[in-house]
Amino acid sequence: MKRIIFAVSMAALIFSGCQKIDDVPQSEAITSEIEISDDILPETTVPGTTSFPESKTTFKTEDQTEFIPAEPAGGDIEESFTEETEETLPEETAASAAESENIPGEDENISEVTDIPAEETDNDGLTYFDGILIVNKTYPLPADYAPGINGEAQKAFDKMQADAADLGLNIYISSGFRSYDYQAGLYQRYVDRDGKAAADRYSARPGHSEHQTGLAFDLNTITDEFKDTDEGKWVAANCYKYGFIIRYPADKEDVTGYMYEPWYIRYLGEETAQTVYDSGLCLEEYLGITSEYAE
Numbered sequence: 001m002k003r004i005i006f007a008v009s010m011a012a013l014i015f016s017g018c019q020k021i022d023d024v025p026q027s028e029a030i031t032s033e034i035e036i037s038d039d040i041l042p043e044t045t046v047p048g049t050t051s052f053p054e055s056k057t058t059f060k061t062e063d064q065t066e067f068i069p070a071e072p073a074g075g076d077i078e079e080s081f082t083e084e085t086e087e088t089l090p091e092e093t094a095a096s097a098a099e100s101e102n103i104p105g106e107d108e109n110i111s112e113v114t115d116i117p118a119e120e121t122d123n124d125g126l127t128y129f130d131g132i133l134i135v136n137k138t139y140p141l142p143a144d145y146a147p148g149i150n151g152e153a154q155k156a157f158d159k160m161q162a163d164a165a166d167l168g169l170n171i172y173i174s175s176g177f178r179s180y181d182y183q184a185g186l187y188q189r190y191v192d193r194d195g196k197a198a199a200d201r202y203s204a205r206p207g208h209s210e211h212q213t214g215l216a217f218d219l220n221t222i223t224d225e226f227k228d229t230d231e232g233k234w235v236a237a238n239c240y241k242y243g244f245i246i247r248y249p250a251d252k253e254d255v256t257g258y259m260y261e262p263w264y265i266r267y268l269g270e271e272t273a274q275t276v277y278d279s280g281l282c283l284e285e286y287l288g289i290t291s292e293y294a295e
Contacts, residue, residue, distance in 0.1 A: 117287060125244045127286045132268060133213055136284065136291035137257045140207040143180045150214040152265035153243075157217060160242040169231045174263075175218035178211035201259050205293070216247065229263035236262065240277035243270040252282040259293040 117130035126138040135141050157173065164171050176188070184206035190199035210216035219226065219235065226232040236246055246267040248258040267282070268276065276286050284291050 034102055050177065067118045081291050090100045124150055129289060132272065132283075132287065133215065134283075134287070134289065135208060135210045136289075137204075137208055137293045138250075138290045141180070141209075143207060145176075145212060146179050147214045149177045150267065153215050153217075156243045156267060156270075160239065160244070163238075164234060168235070169234055171219055171231050171235060174220060174222050175211065176216075178209060180206050180212060183207075183209045183212060200257075200263070200293070201253070204258075208293075210247065217265055217267075219263045219265065222263050224260075224262065232262055235265070239265055240273040241270070243267050243273045245273050245276050245283065247283065249282055252285075255284045255291065256282050257293075 032232060085252050120128040122128065124145065125142040126145070127134050146240045161171055183204065187203050187205055193199075204210070211218075220229075220231060227236070239245065244265040244267055246262065247264050248256050248261040250260040250262075267273075268283075276283060279286055
């Protein structure tokens, strides 16, 4: 009998406990309380540098199964952030970055456009660019340089003169080679007559005249009217075929340093004269050089 009474009492006690469990709110039955202290907060919120403490937080699911969240390492976060940044760059930006490595420098770009030849000075003090002897307001000749008329230039002119004669035209050399001293006297006479500024527009100072090279000739009347004559027109259109160029063309005074002289020709050789003529440039522009007195 006592055993029966004890069994009934235990059943009542168990029933009472189940009722209390059923009275627990649903939210409490699903999760356990989580306590987060200041000790486990990240030290910094800057991407790529977050660090975490070694303490772990334990969660319980509805069925009371425990699990521990995976602990991310600071290095993994930094690597992930870096990779994502690179992968999400706009295609144009990435392309621009790649192309920037192949963009040539400024000096290389200027070189490709202008292709300026190197300056060379020989033992006689003569200046050459691309094999062309240069004499102008920037590049002078030694005072003792006196080669006389260049034989090759004279021969080329003779042929040009003969061909012009076959067409009924008369061209001739009015002024060829001039020495340093002769040019000094001629220039001074022009200065005395017109002033230095005016003389510098049409006459070279001693040592700066191409006539001293024996490669330059003044033709016929040595006046502006020459350009309107049949001879002047023919020379302008054909002298390059014989190796000459009109040395000081129209509208180039700011580059050559001299006013337009339709009667003045300079020998370069047939190939070079052809190239300069076809370029439409004066010699200074063609070579990328200046023509300015130092003072």
